[in-house]
Amino acid sequence: MGIVKASPEAQLRLLELADLDTELARLDHRRRSLPEIAELEQLSVRAAKARDALVAAETELADLSREQERAERDVDQVRVRIERDQKRLDGGNVSSAKDLESLQSEVVSLKRRQGDLEEIVLELMERMEVATARRDAAAAERDSVGASVDEVTARRDAALAEIAEAAGKASAARSSVTDGVPADVLALYDKIRASAGGVGAAMLRRGRCEGCRESLSMADLNEIRAAAPDEVVRHEECRRILVRTAESGL
Numbered sequence: 001m002g003i004v005k006a007s008p009e010a011q012l013r014l015l016e017l018a019d020l021d022t023e024l025a026r027l028d029h030r031r032r033s034l035p036e037i038a039e040l041e042q043l044s045v046r047a048a049k050a051r052d053a054l055v056a057a058e059t060e061l062a063d064l065s066r067e068q069e070r071a072e073r074d075v076d077q078v079r080v081r082i083e084r085d086q087k088r089l090d091g092g093n094v095s096s097a098k099d100l101e102s103l104q105s106e107v108v109s110l111k112r113r114q115g116d117l118e119e120i121v122l123e124l125m126e127r128m129e130v131a132t133a134r135r136d137a138a139a140a141e142r143d144s145v146g147a148s149v150d151e152v153t154a155r156r157d158a159a160l161a162e163i164a165e166a167a168g169k170a171s172a173a174r175s176s177v178t179d180g181v182p183a184d185v186l187a188l189y190d191k192i193r194a195s196a197g198g199v200g201a202a203m204l205r206r207g208r209c210e211g212c213r214e215s216l217s218m219a220d221l222n223e224i225r226a227a228a229p230d231e232v233v234r235h236e237e238c239r240r241i242l243v244r245t246a247e248s249g250l
């Protein structure tokens, strides 16, 4: 690129432009690093865990409930058989001693079986209590996470709206500032901005480049002193456009 020219006024506009671009970059960084973004990520991990725990507890409860129904049915069947055997014993119609003995021994074994089954029902009830507590805790965690998500989302959206408003103002200001800058200077500025850490132009203040904060060599300063006021000069070291003002120390 050869010598690029712009009036001293247009060059001063580059400083305004650099300030606005710094502000826009700051807003963009803030938008991407809002603490609410990390908070929502953590909450989403918690929500997934609560959901899994809830599904596991509900599945276990359904299994236990089926097991319990089956055990209760078994208990009922045994009870009916005991009652039937007992009726036959009490009815006095079983005359053979052998039949009587076998019937009595059946009642004894059925009662033992009934006891075992009732034990199983009790154990299942205890396990259901534990699973119910686990399900309730998971549901409470899910509700609490949901409330937090709503609260953090509202906070994030408010911050985003505030950032968008500030960015809108800065962008509008940027448009009006660029209106006064020649297109080739603007293109050069944007090119440098893209490669020099987001700052395309800086003030030369007391012999120092405000972009990279280095002092210019005597040779560079002499060269800038010799340049016409409408010549766009650059810092040899950092390549940024250097804008001359009354404070430049030339």
Ligand SMILES: [Zn+2]
Residues within 6 Å of the ligand: 209, 210, 211, 212, 213, 214, 235, 237, 238, 239, 240
């Ligand atoms: Zn510099």
